[in-house]
Amino acid sequence: MSKKENIKEEELKNEQSTSQVEENQEIEADVAKEEPTAEELIQAEKDKFLRLFAEFENYKKRTSRERIELFKTAGQELMTSLLPIIDDFERALTHIEEDKEAEELRKGVLLIYQKFYNTLEQKGLSKVETKAGDTFDAEIHEAITQIPAPSEDLKGKVIDCVEKGYKLGDKIIRYPKVVIGQ
Template sequence: MTDRAKEDKEQGLEQTETAENPVNEGEVNQETDKEFSNESEESEVSESAKLAKENQELKDKYVRLYSEFDNFRRRTAKERLELVNTASQDLIQEILPVLDDFERSFKAENNSNDEEQKHAGSKLIYNKLLRMLTSRGLKPMEDLVGKDFDAEYHEAITQIPAPSEEMKGKIVDVVEKGYTLAGKVVRYAKVVIGK
């Protein structure tokens, strides 16, 4: 037999084998495809369910966290408002005795004819009020005359001719005292500058 005849014979056998078992191979291929598709569908369904569950859990966490933050924001805003409204309560409680002292001073002024005694009462009240405010951190800006003008602490009201060459650009007079509270300017000192 020639090579050609051998090849034809082998092909004939292969065709016969495939012709004898065409259903079996098709069934096997279909079963394999079904098993593969079932597995992939199950894995897709389980993966999809897993992702949906995880998504829902994350949404729940987000909603809870957002609610907690919103409650925190409201609570702190309310506390801040209460703090602003009652911040001066302690100071006012300390000032009330000074107010009482002023009332007593007015009564004493009406009953007394001595000018020196009237001024002594007012000076005592002034010193009491100043001590109380300085204990709270208030500091007056003192000894400003002769110092350089500083716009961060002083407010220039006007300029006048300097009494001497050295006073040019410096503070000549203080019209209204300035105050600082914990290093921050509460009221600028109103000053007159020499030119």
């Protein structure tokens, strides 16, 4: 081999070894970057802890709200089954008022009805107020039939309330059944 060729080979070897050294340094730098420092590890764990703490706080608030809602409507099934009894009392009072001779009976039935209804009110039961002339609202009323409106201003309004509605807290447990004008 000639001298020039030897020099070229040496230059090539030097270039290759230099590029290999640079590559090795880059790889070592990447490896060093991949290993997080102690401060980065602490910050990551702190972040994870804060997220877990916030998630737990949200869980506590949600279960607390659900528990309160459950207590408010826990007696819903019982209240719903007692509503026909209230209806029967009201019908009885209506019929007894027509009979003038049964004044003492009316007073006794009225007393029992008032005690019964007051007890249910203390447990959160309330009437959904509906009267003739109110605007019909499908979210509050249950329309059972439509009849021709006796006057133009009663179209789309409540004409008669057939069955009273009741709420337990803020939740309607029985919608008032109404007749609306057409």
